[in-house]
Amino acid sequence: MLLETFIMLLDPVIISSIFAGVAAGLFVGAMPRLTATMALAVLLPFSLTLPPLHGLVALGAVYMGAIYGGSFAAILVNTPGTPSSIATAFEGYPMSKKGRALEALSIATVSSAVGGIAGSLFLLLLSPPLAKLSLRFGPAEYFWVAILGLTLIAGLSEGAAIKGLLGGAFGMVIGTIGVAPIGGETRFTFGLPVLQGGVAMIVALIGLFVLPELFNMAAKGKTALTAIDVDSKSRSSFWQVTKTVFSMPGNLIRSCIIGEIVAIIPGAGGNVANLVAYNEAKRASKHPEKFGTGMVEGLVATESSNNVTVAGSMVPLLTLGIPGAPPDAVILGVMMLHGLRPGIELFTTSGHLTYGFIISMGLAAIAMVPVGLLGGRLIYKVIFKTPVYFLVPTIGMATMLGTYAVRNSHTDVIIMLILGTMGFLFKQIGIAPAPIVLGLILGNIAEMGFVQALLTGQANQYPFLKLFENGLSQILIGMIVFSAVWPYLSVFKRRLKQRAKYRALEGQDE
Amino acid sequence: MNREINTHITSGVVGLLLTAVFFFNLENISWMSIGFPKTVVYIMGLVSVILIVLGFVKPSRDQIFNVGSNVRWIVTGVLFFLWVLFMPVLGFYVSSVIFMTAIVGYLARVRTELTMRKFLVWIPIVIAEVTFFYLIFTQVLHVPLPQGMFF
Numbered sequence: 001m002l003l004e005t006f007i008m009l010l011d012p013v014i015i016s017s018i019f020a021g022v023a024a025g026l027f028v029g030a031m032p033r034l035t036a037t038m039a040l041a042v043l044l045p046f047s048l049t050l051p052p053l054h055g056l057v058a059l060g061a062v063y064m065g066a067i068y069g070g071s072f073a074a075i076l077v078n079t080p081g082t083p084s085s086i087a088t089a090f091e092g093y094p095m096s097k098k099g100r101a102l103e104a105l106s107i108a109t110v111s112s113a114v115g116g117i118a119g120s121l122f123l124l125l126l127s128p129p130l131a132k133l134s135l136r137f138g139p140a141e142y143f144w145v146a147i148l149g150l151t152l153i154a155g156l157s158e159g160a161a162i163k164g165l166l167g168g169a170f171g172m173v174i175g176t177i178g179v180a181p182i183g184g185e186t187r188f189t190f191g192l193p194v195l196q197g198g199v200a201m202i203v204a205l206i207g208l209f210v211l212p213e214l215f216n217m218a219a220k221g222k223t224a225l226t227a228i229d230v231d232s233k234s235r236s237s238f239w240q241v242t243k244t245v246f247s248m249p250g251n252l253i254r255s256c257i258i259g260e261i262v263a264i265i266p267g268a269g270g271n272v273a274n275l276v277a278y279n280e281a282k283r284a285s286k287h288p289e290k291f292g293t294g295m296v297e298g299l300v301a302t303e304s305s306n307n308v309t310v311a312g313s314m315v316p317l318l319t320l321g322i323p324g325a326p327p328d329a330v331i332l333g334v335m336m337l338h339g340l341r342p343g344i345e346l347f348t349t350s351g352h353l354t355y356g357f358i359i360s361m362g363l364a365a366i367a368m369v370p371v372g373l374l375g376g377r378l379i380y381k382v383i384f385k386t387p388v389y390f391l392v393p394t395i396g397m398a399t400m401l402g403t404y405a406v407r408n409s410h411t412d413v414i415i416m417l418i419l420g421t422m423g424f425l426f427k428q429i430g431i432a433p434a435p436i437v438l439g440l441i442l443g444n445i446a447e448m449g450f451v452q453a454l455l456t457g458q459a460n461q462y463p464f465l466k467l468f469e470n471g472l473s474q475i476l477i478g479m480i481v482f483s484a485v486w487p488y489l490s491v492f493k494r495r496l497k498q499r500a501k502y503r504a505l506e507g508q509d510e
Numbered sequence: 511m512n513r514e515i516n517t518h519i520t521s522g523v524v525g526l527l528l529t530a531v532f533f534f535n536l537e538n539i540s541w542m543s544i545g546f547p548k549t550v551v552y553i554m555g556l557v558s559v560i561l562i563v564l565g566f567v568k569p570s571r572d573q574i575f576n577v578g579s580n581v582r583w584i585v586t587g588v589l590f591f592l593w594v595l596f597m598p599v600l601g602f603y604v605s606s607v608i609f610m611t612a613i614v615g616y617l618a619r620v621r622t623e624l625t626m627r628k629f630l631v632w633i634p635i636v637i638a639e640v641t642f643f644y645l646i647f648t649q650v651l652h653v654p655l656p657q658g659m660f661f
Contacts, residue, residue, distance in 0.1 A: 049651045162561055163517075166525045169554040173532050176547040183543025188535050211590075218586035219578030221620035389617035393610040394639060396590055401643055405653045413594050421587055428574040429521045447546040454545065 005355040009057070009363065017050070017058040018360060022367045025065025026072070027379050031391075032079040034213065036066035036270075037434075040330040041209040042395060044202060045402030052338040056357045059334060061364035063327050064116050064310050067270055068368050071108040071303055072380055076101060084270025084306040087278035087298065094294035104299060106241040109372040111252075111300045114245065115307030116365025118256040119263070123311040123318070123358050126264075127347065130319040134343040139456065140467045142321075143449030144476035146442040149322035150435065151483045152265070161484065164435040167426065171439020172446065174199050174419075181444065182451045194411045201333050203403050203412045204419050204440050208433040209326070210399045211420025217392050238373065245300055251281055255301040259308025264315050269325030270306035277305030311361040318342055318354065321445055326434040332441055517572040518565030525558030582617070589613050601658030606640045607633075 009015075021043075028039035043062050047055035070082030075092030088108065095104040137145065150168040151161075177188045178198025189195040245252070255277040262273040281301035282291045291298055313324025314331070321342035323329040332342070340346060346354045403416040423433040450467070457466030467473065532551045536544060577583070593609035600608070614632050615624060622628070647653045 163521050166557045172550045180543035183540045185539040185543040187547050215583040216577050219583040389614050393613040429517045450546045451542050
């Protein structure tokens with residue numbers, strides 16, 4: 001099946017989608033303040049006009065390109081393009097200041113490509129066996145899996161677990177507007193017939209992920225960015241750079257494994273992986289004291305690890321329907337729009353599509369090399385010459401058009417603006433958009449599981465006990481409790497440590 | 511508006527308001543349709559109460575609306591809403607050219623002085639951008655965009 005799928009991907013339209021997706025992702029990811037999630041949300045409606053495989057391949061390539069694109073801004077402006085490139089700036093920018101900007105960009109390109117390929121391989125190897133586990137899942141388990149996804153993201157994403165839960169619950173309620181999936185009656189329409197069709201997931205997703213960022217950009221009111229001068233004479237050959245990257249296999253393997261482990265934990269994506277991998281590279285280095293002055297090891301570690309998370313974070317997504325990171329929520333939304341449900345069916349009935357998507361991400365990682373090395377500088381020049389006052393309305397127009405195109409509905413655009421504005425205001429009081437979107441997406445899975453489980457329990461005196469009966473359900477509930485309590489436990493542990501430290505210091509003083 | 515507030519209490523109150531909006535709209539329909547939304551509304555209310563209690567027990571002081579100029583994001587937001595509301599009246603093309611130019615001019619004035627000459631440069635760029643998107647959507651993606659009094 002894999003060979004057949006690979007041959008299927010050699011279609012010129014798919015290859016063009018990969019290259020175009022990587023270039024588009026690189027363009028958005030290279031702009032500080034624009035995230036990979038935003039790139040996916042803006043470009044998502046375009047992908048809906050394509051057949052499912054083409055659309056998913058294009059979005060996967062955009063995701064890969066956006067995470068890689070973040071390194072450009074980190075290296076040239078000392079501002080990470082995406083949160084996944086925070087540590088890239090630690091070594092990349094000092095290299096640029098020493099006149100080694102092109103070398104740093106090339107190293108980031110090769111390392112990102114290696115990371116991207118490794119992530120696809122991890123996904124290819126880990127997903128099918130995990131998907132088999134989903135066969136043991138009934139409605140109750142699916143309900144708990146959805147709740148687990150929400151608690152994990154709420155707890156890990158912003159550090160404010162309860163606010164995250166509130167956001168998730170709000171998202172779930174928005175998701176219930178309109179016709180019930182099982183009962184068939186309408187809920188929460190507030191007397192407005194336009195709400196009978198519900199709030200389209202994509203519409204909410206675009207509004208909540210894109211509009212708050214646009215308002216931020218408008219509020220900051222900055223003009224174009226200023227980058228460090230790139231000395232084209234300092235260019236190193238591609239082979240030289242490749243040799244440099246592969247001359248540190250231990251660092252590469254360690255960073256890729258760190259990237260994958262972090263990726264599998266829902267909520268912790270490239271933003272965590274790049275910092276952990278950088279830290280470990282520093283600890284393992286023979287010259288840790290030189291970190292921060294332009295060490296290639298650090299750059300290789302951050303860029304390989306963050307790109308592993310692109311495909312790597314899709315392991316829980318494709319097998320259980322839990323998005324590993326906010327951009328995965330967009331991918332899940334698209335899959336559900338195409339009628340694809342995470343689990344074993346993805347690898348059997350829709351095998352060609354799923355394996356095609358996985359392999360295409362590896363191809364996108366390879367495509368980053370020519371796109372990044374040949375077109376990267378051109379894309380970057382365009383970015384630097386585009387003033388923010390043009391970017392805001394342009395992205396706004398693309399967002400409105402994309403939202404409108406989902407159902408040719410003007411009302412959807414108004415809903416998108418309302419939800420986007422709410423998302424911005426909520427963000428101010430600590431409720432991040434990601435849990436709201438996840439609540440909206442996972443709410444559907446949770447509701448189906450909840451109602452189906454209660455239906456099967458109708459013969460019992462207390463039908464709701466059906467949700468707790470199964471051993472697997474109990475394990476999942478345990479995981480939910482643990483993930484909800486964990487952020488508080490770790491704070492408590494930190495406080496205890498600090499207290500012990502103070503006591504020890506006081507003892508020394510006395 | 512750049513001031514510190516107890517965001518636990520604020521978010522809890524916002525949560526309670528949202529809970530109230532949905533709670534008073536819980537209709538008397540079959541449990542299969544309303545069981546799940548009802549449960550989530552109750553959970554939303556509970557989480558909101560926990561946040562308020564937490565706000566009193568462990569007050570959090572967070573800065574809100576410190577992203578830059580509040581007037582700028584509000585005006586940009588209002589222009590976005592007007593853009594969308596005028597779309598069925600003026601049509602996608604005309605409303606986009608008008609409101610895009612307005613947003614470009616409004617945001618640009620932060621850093622540069624507005625002159626007629628600058629507008630003479632910006633307007634053709636805006637028209638080119640809108641035309642590009644208009645053609646992509648209508649001709650390539652076959653999406654019928656809103657038409658107004660012009661086209």
